[in-house]
Amino acid sequence: MRLSRYFLPVLKETPAEAQIASHRLMLRAGMIKQASAGIYSWLPLGLKVMRRIEAIVHEEQARAGHVPILMPTLQSSDLWRETGRYDAFGEEMLRITDRGGREMLYTPTAEELVTDIFRANVSSYRDLPLTLYQIQWKFRDEIRPRFGVMRGREFLMKDGYNFDLTEADAMHAYNRHLVSYLRTYERMGLQAIPMRADSGAIGGDNTHEFLVLAETGESEVFYDSAVTELTFGDREIDYDDMAQCQGVLEEFTTRYARTDETHDQAKFEAQVPEERRRSARGIEVGQIFYFGTKYSEPMGATVQGPDGKPVPVHMGSHGIGVSRLVGAIIEASHDEKGIIWPEGVTPFHAGIVNLRQGDPSTDSACEGIYKQLAVEGLEALYDDRAERAGAKFATMDLIGLPWRITVGPRGLANGKIELTSRRTGESEEMAPEAAIARLKDVYGCAAT
Amino acid sequence: MRLSRYFLPVLKETPAEAQIASHRLMLRAGMIKQASAGIYSWLPLGLKVMRRIEAIVHEEQARAGHVPILMPTLQSSDLWRETGRYDAFGEEMLRITDRGGREMLYTPTAEELVTDIFRANVSSYRDLPLTLYQIQWKFRDEIRPRFGVMRGREFLMKDGYNFDLTEADAMHAYNRHLVSYLRTYERMGLQAIPMRADSGAIGGDNTHEFLVLAETGESEVFYDSAVTELTFGDREIDYDDMAQCQGVLEEFTTRYARTDETHDQAKFEAQVPEERRRSARGIEVGQIFYFGTKYSEPMGATVQGPDGKPVPVHMGSHGIGVSRLVGAIIEASHDEKGIIWPEGVTPFHAGIVNLRQGDPSTDSACEGIYKQLAVEGLEALYDDRAERAGAKFATMDLIGLPWRITVGPRGLANGKIELTSRRTGESEEMAPEAAIARLKDVYGCAAT
Structure with a gap:
């Protein structure tokens, strides 16, 4: 969505x-x-x-x-x-x-x-x-x-x-x-x-x-x-x-x-x-x-x-x-x-935050991740609004999706996005494919 | 079921x-x-x-x-x-x-x-x-x-x-x-x-x-x-x-x-x-x-x-x-x-009628078809009651499932079951695998 x-x-x-x-x-x-x-x-x-x-x-x-x-x-x-x-x-x-x-x-x-x-x-x-x-x-x-x-x-x-x-x-x-x-x-x-x-x-x-x-x-x-x-x-x-x-x-x-x-x-x-x-x-x-x-x-x-x-x-x-x-x-x-939703009841499996909405490279990376997650049976909430990063993070934290994928121009230059756990607050830089694979693994059979 | x-x-x-x-x-x-x-x-x-x-x-x-x-x-x-x-x-x-x-x-x-x-x-x-x-x-x-x-x-x-x-x-x-x-x-x-x-x-x-x-x-x-x-x-x-x-x-x-x-x-x-x-x-x-x-x-x-x-x-x-x-x-x-349910809304994709409940060969054939249909994402209603054939057919016709698979000892001796369309009333003898393939085809993407 x-x-x-x-x-x-x-x-x-x-x-x-x-x-x-x-x-x-x-x-x-x-x-x-x-x-x-x-x-x-x-x-x-x-x-x-x-x-x-x-x-x-x-x-x-x-x-x-x-x-x-x-x-x-x-x-x-x-x-x-x-x-x-x-x-x-x-x-x-x-x-x-x-x-x-x-x-x-x-x-x-x-x-x-x-x-x-x-x-x-x-x-x-x-x-x-x-x-x-x-x-x-x-x-x-x-x-x-x-x-x-x-x-x-x-x-x-x-x-x-x-x-x-x-x-x-x-x-x-x-x-x-x-x-x-x-x-x-x-x-x-x-x-x-x-x-x-x-x-x-x-x-x-x-x-x-x-x-x-x-x-x-x-x-x-x-x-x-x-x-x-x-x-x-x-x-x-x-x-x-x-x-x-x-x-x-x-x-x-x-x-x-x-x-x-x-x-x-x-x-x-x-x-x-x-x-x-x-x-x-x-x-x-x-x-x-x-x-x-x-x-x-x-x-x-x-x-x-x-x-x-x-x-x-x-x-x-x-x-x-x-x-x-x-x-x-x-x-x-x-x-x-x-909120911090347990994976079993979360409304969306992950949130996607685009740090620079309108930038062709972040937009296209977000779209790609969003679509690939859907193919894998995972539903993401993609924050595609023209809002500043702080407001997007605050919304994601408030609504409590267990995983957030953050896409910004700097990371993307190295082919990386950030995957953040809502529960621990820990973030990890990785390739988009690795983040998708991690989420598939986390949700296991529930999502497939 | x-x-x-x-x-x-x-x-x-x-x-x-x-x-x-x-x-x-x-x-x-x-x-x-x-x-x-x-x-x-x-x-x-x-x-x-x-x-x-x-x-x-x-x-x-x-x-x-x-x-x-x-x-x-x-x-x-x-x-x-x-x-x-x-x-x-x-x-x-x-x-x-x-x-x-x-x-x-x-x-x-x-x-x-x-x-x-x-x-x-x-x-x-x-x-x-x-x-x-x-x-x-x-x-x-x-x-x-x-x-x-x-x-x-x-x-x-x-x-x-x-x-x-x-x-x-x-x-x-x-x-x-x-x-x-x-x-x-x-x-x-x-x-x-x-x-x-x-x-x-x-x-x-x-x-x-x-x-x-x-x-x-x-x-x-x-x-x-x-x-x-x-x-x-x-x-x-x-x-x-x-x-x-x-x-x-x-x-x-x-x-x-x-x-x-x-x-x-x-x-x-x-x-x-x-x-x-x-x-x-x-x-x-x-x-x-x-x-x-x-x-x-x-x-x-x-x-x-x-x-x-x-x-x-x-x-x-x-x-x-x-x-x-x-x-x-x-x-x-x-x-x-x-009733004759259109495929799009039928409560079960197919009915299975066992003509001789309790017979090891018909029982096992029915179980096999029932389970294989489930694997394919198709839900069957399996009439496993010890009722005579006429009563089982009448129930299936009444509740209107579009497809019926009939399993009897005689057909089974030749490796065949019968697939019947509720709408046309036409029956066709075929191998169980062929019937399953036909149903997969009929329900197409809706079932998968």
Whole structure:
């Protein structure tokens, strides 16, 4: 993308209303614009990051064998009355009356609707296991929306629902989600720690939240510092292998790690040696639940079991905060100059800064690099504006592309450009071909 | 995708409530399920087609130089009061009161919000031309929703908005959209004819609707039969070339073609020789508008012109009915057995039918073909269920994949499988490698 043809309205001033880094930086980098309280328009740069996050979620869900659907944002209240949640949910649910006087709502979650899809179409245990998921907009009418997309009212969420014949099968689905979430967050450059949590309005006893440690997190968390040393890495996983998935769950959840809702100080002290006890703040970026037959029983979502008798299915639901993750990643990865995108979610793979726009030799070198990167499957943002170098560097630092290629007349006279890492700030002079080869290597299979 | 692991709830019965072919077939093929009146859940097969359509729209928008953003589904009424449309829009606009008592609405279109984004961020003519677009859910509270996704209440739409310094520039944006829409529809296997139309709630005098001729269309249309012979084809286009885009507009819109709203019988008879006069029904799948300063003036969306003086920008808006297109394509392409997807939007590139599931030789041949297709970038739906052949064929015909590979023990003894075209019904015996080569050829660059 050529910046002269893009829409990147960066702000010079720090917006007064933004209290935390991600909110400030998303506004300054021209990623979002507030439309009304807790509701945002996603400008091109912000949307691009969100789409990268969505793509990772979709890929990891497919790998786990989960099937994508898309449910509407508005639902009738009828289904919610079947489970009693229409009255129970409280004021965070946005209630709407349509022109025909029907009671509708903007969905904050979709257990009822997906259970209705299931009961209308599945009747035999032979069609199980089944996990359906979607990435769709949700609405929660927060009384005090704040922190930008971190606590917005309209937000994009991945929500998945498993349907299984037995509790054991449903717990495997739970474990499968845990494993796929670990992979998902790591691909985004995040360490998200599964912690025992409270189930809130969804219900059930088994639930883990995934938390990214950050000073601005809304939850207080208590954990054994050993959990921060665990990584999933690139190990092979067979999502049909119940023992293997169970093993990963045990590895990642046996040590003490809880949000304040479920924290037990006595247990904490008994289980964790003092030097490994930590308390900190965390940002919730996902949650998994097993709640058994809480929805299938009242809604009559049964299948015929192997013995011919009807059995209510065992269910769980599993969420990832997609739009919130854009903010969470920034909270975890920024400095005083701006955002530092992890390679997995960066909106552009590299930035190209032309130090002397209009000079035939720098222009043609930039064009050549820009086009060759595209051929290699790498997308660059080429700052082709007639701006001074300082302004171009400041913009690139602010928007946080992990790699910058700087092209100036002096280096070019020796056949060299400069490749700079946003994270380390280190620059290296090299031939354009070498820089392209380096970037191909950095992005590896993700870009090809 | 292996069918045993997919969620494809096909119906044997024809649903009584469905009056038109696309609605019937989408329900029977397990593509959608009604959630409430005029509101649908998209099941895996339906969602996959919609995503293919979205991808084509995004690609063609990028080619035309338009920049994607994403605006929220809920908006405050404030902006709509600035243009007077909050009162003018009528009952199709779903009005909502949030818990703080604020008047909100579920956006039926987004001229006001995008103009607000523009005025907050763009101040110089040097940043023009600019076209921002999104693919986002909209809501229109139809009094009588019907025909499935063809006239639903919650629907997915591409809406784009151009901002230009002069009327001439804005008319170039209009022409650019016309050209890109012609390409977009043709890639979906549709002939969508631009016809002079009425501008309704959007406003302005210049507007064309794109109509697909079909008996079930909601609009009566009148046209010179010569317009049905025009195709855009694979000609090269430079979207910056004003004369070239204007030439395409003239080629496609000079001959008489109008919806009943703007039909003029006297002109029709004067301009079109009797033997070429046609009246028929059409499905609206898109519309482009030029409305000048209708929104920029009341909202104060001005830029500093070359002479330093503020000028209200000239705008237009441009829509494609993304979810509706799924139905429109089916209306244009089906037979008594089911859907016939054009290659450009098919949910899977081919179906694989194993005539003797459980037989080691057919199983292994099917697996091999399935995996090799994936290597070539082609996605197959492999019917690996223990069903009889007749049921498998009926499902494949119903869901309409353009190509079917049938693997049976008899053919396999001679190293042959059968490749069948859904459109012509013709089958040909050949080696598996030959079938894969044929499919690679059919899908060409689209799949690689």
